[in-house]
Amino acid sequence: MPRLSNPRSSLFHLQVLSGCAIIVRGQPRGGPPPERQINLSNIRAGAMARRAAQGQPDSKDTPDEPYAFQAREFLRKKLIGKEVCFTVEIKTALGREYGMVYLGKDTSGENIAEALVNEGLATVRREGIRGNNPEQVRLCELEDQAKSSKKGQWSEGGGTHTIRDMKYTIENPRNFVDSLHQKPINGNEPCIGHIGNLWPQKQRLMGIRHLICPSFKREADGTETPEPFAAEAKFFTESRLLQRDVQIILESCPNQIILGTILHPNGNITELLLKEGFARCVDWSMAVYTQGAEKLRAAERSAKERKVRIWKDYVAPTANLDQKDRQFVAKVMQVVNADAMVVKLNSGEYKTIHLSSIRPPRNESENKDKDKRFRPLYDIPYMFEAREFLRKKLIGKKVNVTVDYIRAATGPGEGTPAFAERTCATVTIGGINIAEALVSKGLATVIRYRQDDDQRSSHYDELLAAEARAIKNGKGLHSKKEVPIHRVADISGETQKAKQFLPFLQRAGRSEAVVEYVFSGSRLKLYMPKETCLITFLLAGIECPRSSRNLPGGLQVAEPFSDEAMLFTKELVLQREVEVEVESMDKAGNFIGWLHIEGVNLSVALVENALSKVHFTAERSAYYKTLVSAEEVCRQRKEKVWANYEEKPVEEVVHLSEEKERVANYRHVFVTEITDQLHFYAQDVETGGQLESLMETMRAELASQPPVEGSFVARRGDYCIAKFADGEWYRARVEKVESPAKVHVFYIDYGNREVVSSTRLAAMLPAFSTRALPAQATEYTFAFIQVPQDEDARADVVDCVVRDIQNIQCLLNVEYSGATCPHVTVQFGDTKDDVGLGLVKEGLVMVDVRKEKHLQKMVRPQILFLAILNIWRYGDFRADDADEFGYRR
16 A cells, blocks of 8 residues: 655645544635545544435444544544644555544644544554554553543443434424424534535435525436536535534424524524525525524525626516616505506506515306306405405505516416516505505415516515415415305496486485496496495586497597596596485486595586586586586686687677578498388498408408307497308397397397307407498488388388398488487489388378478378378378377377
8 A cells, every 4th residue: 555644734624524534625726625535544433323224124223332422523623623734644445545634734733643542532553553653652652541541432331321322213393393492402413414415315304494505416327416506505504514513493394304594603504605696595484484584585685686606697677677667656546456556656657566476366166157247356255355455555645666577478378368568566555565464364375486486576575474374364365264255236237227226326315435447537337335236327417528439330539638537537536435426317227416525526626627518407406506617717718628619709690591401412322121110221332342351351260260169258238240040250249148048139230130149159359340340230210201000000011111122222311310310211223212202102101290391392291192002091090099099190
């Protein structure tokens, strides 16, 4: 064996394996220094206890030899963290090195082998002693002195009392942890043994689970491949903790794994690892960390900001935002369900903010009533309570917003809807984190993320702790009680229900309500908490500019200042608690009355801000004088709706009687449908080509991508496409829904109606909507004739008209307007004969005498007697009571 004698020094790190073996390292240069094991020459110390090999049933636990642990501890306390010098005397063929170790920078320091022998903790290997070697002779002399002094192994009793009773498992780890009550306890070997991949293996007693470091991956051939910075992280921890006297705090025991914190006299290694960029926080165990989770997050945040080690490529979620866009103060205008809100910035801009890292209540039940319209706010358990909590706490108040991350827009996937880009932030008011308060009441849950996903709340640990408290106390979503049920009747547009409800509201005087939605400046949807119903409410006494909306005939263009009026109403009353006085209702089932908020009459406020005019119906109200005086002020200033107002000069008006001439402007139409009431639907021939082109394109699109059968949920008033009896798709509008098997639809381009199953309906694509091409079927009725009220006589007229003009191109002229549709005269396309005049000549209808002079020449009563036919076959019956015979005069 080669003998080496050159002295070397190790200045940084030591590890004591046993009483006669140590590991030394030099100073780190560009990375962790290599390890080197030195076995002390000429001496032998007792072997340490060893656990039986896993997976080998024949192997057994080996106990300590006498004084083995004491020898190891003697060296640990003497050498760990000290500078040593060593010489290598022998290096075996297997690479094992034997030599002498001295405490200090050179060989003049204390000889470690001699110190062990002197204390009786090691024996000398006398079989290899040479008389001419003074170091070996010195060891023998020290051993003889220890024997005579009965030190260590040479004491009486054989040292059986020094053998440790080792336990490698704990029967009930949870009880063991709880019994310590999270008090610091001293620990070295039982807790901080050999650090493998920085973390102790499963057979070790405890692990630091509040963070995760880069590790060593074990390959199939048994070799270990370090992840980036894994070796540096291991060395960083070993050099500070390995075989040092520390304190540990056992905090929890999930899944039989004891979690805790290691406290070094110089600080908390967990915080140091995070601060130096060697580790990242572990979310699931942060809630049980007793030393302050915010300290760990702050340390991790510091490493991210400095972009050190594992964070060298880190980009903050809000790195692309200006400081003014990251933190700002805003006023809450609307709460959207239970996790989002619309706020108004100081610039006047509106912005939707989502609460970071929380999920609102969700509908877990799969048994939905398909016949019932699904309303998330009332049908999802605890959604209403969550929305009300936010509404009462935030609406109309200023909050502090800290943007945590921007969630990118996502497209629709299989089973997942599309989401627009979302700004997620932490919202606080009066120092209270709104998301945390919501979670603590069990009205929301915390989203779990991947460990490498940093798009989360800046107060994520507080959210997890709040959720843990809510679960423990059985709050809200975590309660085992029956979920609250909100049976809210929506009587908006339900005329019969509204009529029954009207007397109660009129007698109630002022009733409490919450404004749920604002359709326009004067049209709102209210929730009546006492009556648990939703109503549509129209402001009385004013004429407010109308907003744009879709009508059967096409899009109605918004009137000037309609958007301003709606915005004014939203800012003043949306989701606020108000009082209403109901006076009446209209024919559509909408209630009409006065709305008050904090002593302000909304009708008066709109007039005062020149966003509405006074309606003549206000004359009989108690607010008429206030409305008129406010209107007069705005009219004089010519503000907003009065901007183009010009006061009419007072002058003498001379009434001239001029006879108005009838205008004959016939256009070509195609009659598509005739009703039982003698109304008919017609298409303009000029736009017929556009309709044909649209239908061909739509059917080709549906042929290439057929709609999923039954996917469309029919609702009254919705536009859709329906498959007619001929197997082709047509544009339609839902008029009534009896059940999924009975849906009443109106074909908007042809005027006919049909009852179909919902499986024959599909959603209308935007490219084929009424915005692309308005509904082509327009309803008309005949001018100057009276329709018989007798069913048989009326059926004869309808049959005659169907034979004459249905599915035929005719000429049409609008004569005058009617209550429901225009009154027209129709001529045959070829002969130009008047269809209505032909019905009169046949004795099928009577003439409707008009008072307008320019129309009277079209009415010729003598035609009634040209032929004694049909209704005239028994003579002139008009002298009798017409109502008795089913005709009106």
